[in-house]
Amino acid sequence: MxxxxxxxxxxxxxxxxxxxxxxxxxxxxxxxxxxxxxxxxxxxxxxxxxxxxxxxxxxxxxxxxxxxxxxxxxxxxxxxxxxxxxxxxxxxxxxxxxxxxxxxxxxxxxxxxxxxxxxxxxxxxxxxxxxxSIIRIWDEDVIYDNPLLIIKSVALMSELNFDMDRDTITVIKKNKSLVSNIQCKELGEEFFKVLRRRKTYHYFSFMNDELEILEEIFPEIKKMKEVGECDYHVVDAFRHSLYVLKLTEDVIYYDGYFEDHIRKSYENHAEENFEGDHTRIELMKLAAFFHDVGKPSARKIDSTGRVRFKGHEITGAEMVKDISKRFGLSIKARDILYRIVAKHMLPLVSYKSNDVSARFLYKMFQECKDETLDVLLIALADIIGTRKLLNPDEEMGKFKIHVEYIANNYITRYKEIEDLSDVINGKDIIQEFDLPDGVLVSDLIEEVRKAIFMGKIGMNKNSILKYLQNIL
CATH class of the missing domain: 3.30.460.10 (Beta Polymerase, domain 2)
Structure with missing residues (x-):
């Protein structure tokens, strides 16, 4: 310089x-x-x-x-x-x-x-x-000319770990409706700066409780505050989601929570760049906050009078897709958020049914794709966030072990077979077999990948060719 x-x-x-x-x-x-x-x-x-x-x-x-x-x-x-x-x-x-x-x-x-x-x-x-160490907007009139200052002030708080001046809090609260005048793309750029920093949970709570602007940014959360309390939840869906966001951050930033190889995988995964300066950790946090956004529209009362939210994960995924579009996120980012929210119940399904079979895990990994670690993390935070509010003294070690077991299978077994090109490729298969009409090489490689994961064959060329000969 x-x-x-x-x-x-x-x-x-x-x-x-x-x-x-x-x-x-x-x-x-x-x-x-x-x-x-x-x-x-x-x-x-x-x-x-x-x-x-x-x-x-x-x-x-x-x-x-x-x-x-x-x-x-x-x-x-x-x-x-x-x-x-x-x-x-x-x-x-x-x-x-x-x-x-x-x-x-x-x-x-x-x-x-x-x-x-x-x-x-x-x-x-x-x-x-x-x-x-204070964030201050020096005059109320400048907010009228530039409402983006409202969210930018919070982004600066999170970046610098500053407090906000009390008069500025009053001014923002008074003029919270101006948030609707901000272009969504500009709003999203500043909002993602908050997701990028530690203590996102704190700033979300601050925007909701002190500034009262979170509903202005995400109108969807208004209905989240009206539903959610049931036999399994002692708070509404919004408060539960805030808590899940906090727990997600606790796990991400706590060095000794997972075994070393799982922790390192999460660190690398969270730092993945997906769009300009954005990293995956921002999407993980946003998905944690919106994992139950579909509950209001999915709410039903069964014949026994019990409140249920069946299918809320799919409804929520569609809503998250709409939110992503609104803020101009890329198609890739939208797909990531959609998949995390849509699949966040799978680890709990596995836990309740005591099913960690190779068949179940392979199907889950296929459905979750590159978002498997994200899904596991949000599911872990979700169940802990639910159970700890019901019973603060409950031991959650069993579910943690369950999630670690699935994560370990994904990292050490599934990821190893994602790319088999060093062992066998389409050209090898075409040269070896006179393929019938309608048989695609990609389908055969997928069958091979599945067979290796299930332990039916070894990951070597001879075993693979012999297996293919038997199924063709």
Whole structure:
């Protein structure tokens, strides 16, 4: 970054143009955190300044989100520098419009030196809020112009582990209906930042209990608060789901909960990137929270007067798909969420029927696919969340062992046979057999995979070919 600062300082002097560092880079610099991306405010000749900088450092320039902005990027170094136009006389007004105080500071690039704090332009008191670890929206009017600040303030809380100013809580609560004015994609981007951090459960509870905006973001939860209490649940579906989210996080972030090889598999699985900067752990948490979203529409009372929610997992999966579409998630992300919610009852079915046979497990792994570990985790949190509220002293070790057994079979047995190309492939089978019409090689390989899992044959070419000869 020293080279970048030096070049920007030279350009500022050569062109007689003020260039200000602002936003996340300045805030995180003051907090002692490392950050690559930078946002700059330019008093004049924005494109010319951005182009000159890009040429000097051999980076690519692209147009930003609006006609006033330009982004210079370095793909190899994963570096992005945004240039925005600002009239020199109005920088204080510009900063005030940003709303959140700790993001409403700037410093001239030529003054970005050891005595940084003394040179900061800070019209809303952001520096003091950083020192006090407070998220504050400095004026109510800015929320009307930019309602996204409501959810962005929570995302910053979760990122920095800050508290929220009491007056800001009051203002957000008063203006909670403005959430409906936020574009879903922008809302989703900020909301997923909360899912990315630890203590998501805490911030969900905060958004519901303190800010009262969770229903504004997800209208579906209103009905969840009205159903769910029955012989197995002492709280409504919403409170149960919040608890399941908490337990899911407890397991994910607790090093010694699972055996080492299972824990490592979960760590790798949770860190999987699926869409831009999103990771699978965000989807796991969202699925945990919405695993019972289908209960209100599935609620039935049987002939004995007992409340039942048969099929709630399928109804819920369809609702989660709709939520995913609303927030512009990719088809892959939608499929992941759908599968987790739709299949989250399978481990409990296995437990109640005492069925961990190879046949049942193979069918389950086929249905759950890459979401098997997700399903097991949510099922574990679900049953613990249910039983612990009914009987806080109940020992849940048996179900934990049950889930670990299934996870172990998935990791050590099923995953090993997902790809058999090193042992046998379609070309081998075609060369060996004169296949009848209608017989697909992919179907035969699936039969082989199943036979290996069931222990009928070994995982070697000779055993496989002999098995195929017998079934063809």
């Amino acid at each position: 020293d080279t970048i600062f030096s070049i920007l300082q030279d350009i500022s002097k050569e062109e007689n143009v003020n260039i200000y560092v602002t936003g996340k880079y300045l805030r995180d610099f003051l907090l002692g955190k490392k950050v690559k991306d930078m946002e700059l405010l330019v008093s004049n000749k924005t494109f010319s300044i951005a182009k000159k900088f890009a040429d000097k450092i051999d980076m690519q320039i692209i147009e930003g989100n609006n006609s006033l902005g330009y982004r210079v990027i370095d793909i190899d170094r994963d570096l992005r520098i945004d240039f925005y136009s600002i009239e020199e006389d109005n920088i204080n007004i510009y900063l005030q419009k940003r709303g959140i105080t700790i993001d409403s500071m700037a410093v001239d690039i030529c003054n970005f030196q050891d005595e940084l704090k003394g040179n900061i332009i800070d019209p809303t008191g952001g520096l003091k809020d950083i020192e006090n």
